Amino acid sequence: MKLLLLLLTVTLLLAQVTPVMKCWGKSGRCRTTCKKTEVYYILCKTEAKCCVDPKYVPVKSKLTDTNTSLESTSAV
Numbered sequence: 001m002k003l004l005l006l007l008l009t010v011t012l013l014l015a016q017v018t019p020v021m022k023c024w025g026k027s028g029r030c031r032t033t034c035k036k037t038e039v040y041y042i043l044c045k046t047e048a049k050c051c052v053d054p055k056y057v058p059v060k061s062k063l064t065d066t067n068t069s070l071e072s073t074s075a076v
Contacts, residue, residue: 021044021045021046021048023042023044023050023052024041024042024050024052024056027052027053027056028050028051028052028053028056029050029051030044030045030046030048030049030050030051031048031049031051032048032049033049034049034051035051037053037054038051038052038053038054039051039052039054039057040052041057041058
């Protein structure tokens with residue numbers, strides 16, 4: 001009977017763990033340190049990092065300066 005009471009107590013305590021904060025449209029999780037397979041792109045409201053799988057992070061365009069590309073085409 002004591003074992004059953006102990007098991008019930010432990011189960012209830014584990015159920016009371018704080019929920020994980022989601023970020024980046026529910027693709028990321030707010031953590032103080034990201035896993036090795038994750039990167040952070042923005043910060044969460046709690047100043048923690050929004051750890052996201054790299055496939056969900058937007059890629060920067062190769063043409064960062066549009067003026068340079070326009071000048072090179074108009075000079076021809």
